Amino acid sequence: MELTAIPGVGEKTAAALADLDDPERALREGDVAALAEAPGISAGRAAAIARAAVRHEHDADGEFLATDRARDVYEDVLDLLKERTVTDYAARRMETFVPTGAPSRIAEVRALVDRATDREADPATLDALSDVTPLADPPPTRVRDRCLATADAERYAEAEEAVPELSVEVVDDARDLAELARSYATVIALDETFAGVDVAGDVRVRPDALEHPAEVVPERLLAFFAANRDTLLAAARVHDAAGMEPPCDLDALRDALSRLDDDGTPVGDDELDRLTTAVDDLDAAVGTAESVANDHLRTAIRERDVTIEGTDFLSLVEQGARVDALLSRELADEFDHAVAKARDHLIDSLDLADEADLAERVFGGDPTFPLEHDAEAVSRLRTELAAARDRRAGRIKTELADDLRALRDPADRLVRAALERDVELAVARFADDFDCTLPDVDDDVSGVAVEGGRSPLLDVPFAEVEPVDYAVSGVTLLSGVNSGGKTSTLDLLALVTVLAHMGLPVPAAAARVERVSELHYYAKSQGTLDAGAFEATLRDFADLVTGTDSRLVLVDELESITEPGASAKIIAGILESLDGGDVTAVFVSHLAGEIRDAAGIDVAVDGIEAVGLVDGELRVNRSPVTDHLARSTPELIVEKLATESAERTADDDPPTDEDDFYRRLLEKF
Structure with missing residues (x-):
């Protein structure tokens, strides 16, 4: 599909859409969520582009809704459909259902309706849908334990754009690589020329790294699944509740998601938890170990029987007197015991295993009081623990990312299917709420025929709406009493026509609709028009009667635009011009008799008949009577x-x- 061929899509918008993985699919399927991921494309703009793409794809670039009132009816239809959606996506998706005269588009939507009406909108599915949103890519998170390295300036710029999570460093030779390896846990060299270079540290030569960023930065994939965890789990619930066939193993997906923290950090690995806790608690554990040792020495000194009283000895020590010799001679065993207690506490509190040797170096040396740790030994222990933690985390991230990589595309399909189920359920609920049926839409049908039609646009509960039977073709005048239902009959005809040309079911027991290219619906004018507005209105009708496309024309009390005597003559002239063309027209008028007399053709007149007045209230037969001028x-x-x-x-x-x-x-x- 040529993107710029879509009406309203210029070069800039086409370039933005081209950034999507599969813009043709998104346009073809009306996937407004995917379209809205394009740079600078809002959700509303995405829906407008999808509508234009639908018309273009089905060769229906003309405007079916030719008047403001026709567009109002369409907007009312959309509101009814949107009210029955759960997700914002489905509400936007409804905007892609546009009325057209294209048989292929009508058939396409009717196929969706056939699927939809087999769906059951059970509460569990609707509840799960409330937590489903389109998948979104989280912003890049800086990863500081590894970097990319290259000697090529163009490669440098390409790497910065492709992998924004990592620092990109410029290197000239193996010495530069070795220097980087002392600062980063892992260095990924992008140039083939570094293959075989032997340097200390974790240096990997990956010329293809930019083609496989998920392997270089598994955090990207993990962050994606972490950010979309709730919607993925909700989509899985939708599939379970609705009995849908999932695109992946849902238990495997749930298991993988359970191994991720909200920020994309792997969880559930005991060894990683141990190392992480050890790094985080190292300083506190060293301080506590010192206290344990010094408490032991303090008690031992206080209770020891030496040449001077223990209390005096303790006072001297705390004042900073040199007691190395005294400690060595008198309290050597107690000092060794205190050091052992400090080491044991440090190892036990941090659950150190392979690192026990390094931990033992934190305390020891010449006897002193108070006992102090070896800062250099603590630094070495911290470095070893952090390195072990990072290696473990890197391995787990890579393993988890490998598991999730296979679920990436199925995750898209899982959520898309759930969102599309919301679209189908909204259509099904619309059809059920308003007792709808699919109409016959055909070129062989003439005009519009409705049996048992009830408009949901009236300001009364739908259950209280009286059904209407009405069939009309050619040029017809519709007469009737005030408040008898003439305008609501026009609304019903417009509503049925719009829905039928959208491919959707209509609120009637049965309906037959001629396939037309345009709907012209003129609402009742509010008062007599001035000369300029009256002239503009006549120009509109001049364009209408000279058109060649098939049309349905609905006009409500056109006589209100000017004086009654002139109105009857004008309407008669319009009807004469429309007669014999590819037009079905219904004109509501209180001047039906006068118009018929003024017309130079036989004009059909139907009537909505009042059966009488009861207690001051009209009793009306809402279904128009054919060939009858209503009183x-x-x-x-x-x-x-x-x-x-x-x-x-x-x-x-x-x-x-x-x-x-x-x-x-x-x-x-």
């Missing part, structure tokens, strides 16, 4: 008053003036 609300009221007046007059009494007044008014209709 207006004023006519019904006048008829009611005339009937009531006549009923109050006795059969043998002459009509009253009131009877004559109502009768004459009724005759005007």
